[in-house]
Amino acid sequence: MMTVAIALFTADLRTHDSPVLRGALDAADQVVPLFVLDEGIRAAGFRTPNRGAFLAGCLADLDAALRERGGRLVIRSGDLVREVCRVAEETGAGQVHVAGDVSAFAQRREERLRAALAGMRRELCVHADAAVVIPPGAITPADKGHSAVFTPFFRKWSAAGARRPLGAPRKVSVPDIDSEPPPEAVGLAGGRPSSGLPPGGETEARRRLKAWLGGPVDRYEDLHDDLAADATSRLSPYLHFGCLSPIEVVHRARQRGGAGAEAFVRQLAWRDFNRQLLADRPDAARDDYRCRQDRWRPDGEDAEAWRAGRTGYPLVDAAMRQLVTEGWMHNRGRLITASFLAKTLYVDWRVGARHFLDLLVDGDVANNQLNWQWVAGTGAATRPNVVLNPLLQARRFDPKGDYVRRWVPELREVEGSAVHRPWLLPGDLRRRLDYPDPIVDLDEALARFRTGRAA
Template identity: 50%
Template sequence: METIVVLFNRDLRVRDHPALAAACSRGGVVPLFVLDPAIEAGHRREFLHESLHDLRASLRRLGGDLVVRHGDPVAEAMRVAGETSAAGVWASADVSAFARRREQRLAEACETHRLEFRTFPGVTVVPPGALTPPGGDHYKIFTPYWRVWSAWPGRPVLEPPERVRLPHGLAPGSLPALSPEPFGVVRGGETEGLRRMDEWVGDGLGRYGDTRDHLAARTSMLSAYLHFGCVSPNELARRAGRHRGGDDYVRQLCWRDFHHQVTHAFPGITRHDYRPRGRLPGRTAWGRDADAEAAWREGTTGVPVVDAGMRQLRREGWMHNRARLIVGSYLTKRLGIDWRVGADHFARLLLDADVPNNFGNWQWVAGTGNDTRPNRTLNPVRQARRFDPCGEYVRRYVPELASLPDDLVHEPWRAPVPVRGYPRRPLGGEISG
């Protein structure tokens, strides 16, 4: 019986997993996850551990197990392949510079050991690089990409394998213990991700087009499950597309794929301007202000909607998408602070911190990325009045302002009496709504 090592990374599921399905059809399979000390999980650690426990349980129900090792993924994959006389190492393809280097090292190690190395789709709906414009290697503008992406025939959603045949005598290894007080508002794992997907598609999707920008409105909360691959983006797109109101949501999944194909072509997106236009009118370069940056991170800028978003991030490891745009525009366009300051902070705290989406969206809002209007600036007061008209979102995360009336909650510096415990003047001066 031929054995294949399937190296899991951002694909922690058994459903619609092309690499796992193909390996199971060949014979024996070693589902392998390597806890790499080079990757700083941060607030994502507990979600990851929950997802791994759930994945192990799913594989055991199929007759297999999750083999867990600690160390360098390439070295451990080669070691496990040698122990099981495996014929190859397969994995889901990814696009970040770190992931691409890992894939290259895996390919070279497999060649040295005369093993087959293959990568499969699964992290996105459409594989990065599958759609290219005439004369280019990737789409730089979203709308043309959306048109061709929407016409992509796609691949069928794969059911979980009927059986996972793990070679005898292989020690599965231990998983980290789960914390009694996990961080965040969602729990990790494919089981919970599928439950949330069912609930969202069946009950929440119909209102998405009308409420998706409302800061206090219900959202799918599936982004962390997409980041860790607990939910298949391919299955989510197919299911959402069949329901009323699904087009707007599917378009957001297309945005996710768009940033992945940009990162595939421009892996330096985490450090380098995609378009070298980071200079702001009247400024020679991005500024740095330690006090302003600290106030922004802590949610004490004196701009309520900005502070609400930043406190939500610290408390929950998540932030509403509209709030992400507002706080990003405020940091880069109003305070003139380097977008990398914000992107790095988000990368540390977000449960759903995809490299392509986090850094791609930060460059978009800063005017250095794929926005066709690089000078676009979001007025935080106007945005708050429009998308949080009753102040529900602000009051939820900035309780100091709970007693202010609706007409003042978004601009407390206009209140006749200073609000105790809240800045009297916002960073950058008062903002006209």
């Protein structure tokens, strides 16, 4: 009698280094590669146009990869627990393999699924190493459930040693079972995605990783903060959807070697750092990790100007417009725009985190929320009251103004660094520009923030 196992794909949409798929293949003669279009996906933010469109591309690519190996992706819609149990009943599957996750939503889903399968005398097998390099809880201080400071965490993380990447399977045998149409046919994405959205899927992810490690990574240490150079990997959407295994990325980067590769690996460690924070403190997705007794200003006209990229501070506005166009933002831009909202405008970090989740293709609960808290000073930052001055940031990271001119067309005729202070331009030129005056005085804003946090 043929045995069957289910490989339940969530945010691990790949065939290479897939503990979920490999575990199911090792456990049974046949495997059901399953993805459920759960209503919970909507609640988790995946049905925003950018992530919905990217996810549709990922699923189509995963289906194609499985078909090359004799299999296919089985798609069902509805409550995830109900649909997994239904597939298990239809195929006689004895095990369900799934990637571990740290969000409160994923934890509740896992508990429900485990209980439902136990009632059917089926087993749930959770692979904690499918989405991270080092699983949460593997490296912790002696007196805590997690590390609250990144530098000592990174030292332990680097020394811990990850497992070796798994190869992609050569053959996947799938039992006879019905599947729904591909997600494009059921309108997964909804709405209109950003015009500059990259293609989703493992095939494109691996192409980009190969190109990145083929040379550009060598410049990463020197250029990763240079906004105009755009010299980062842009792999974050593919890591978020699991089109790339972080273990394989780290392994291949270390094989490449050099200062640029090591600086790149350090950034990947931040993903694990934020996940272990959220694993121990799930409430940090919505509540202050460290409460500062802030008296936040309301989500009003200033916040709307920030969302629209019309603050009057060109570097802030350029980054916010890049987000709208590409569904992505340079990491230095994320720091600058987050500081501007949470500290200069003194608006609740949750307002900004929600906007980012609505637009970012790589919008991830752990990274997005914990990075916003880090910048706002309510998270794990060791210097919680640092305010990033957008003019000083412009001088350091866009000294010639090329990044601003790329994303703020109203200012393209302004030459050099003068683009960062358009209110100082000669009257005739300034009047021709359809660009707003600054919505806030930086010195007054700094005083307001310090007073508000000290109150």
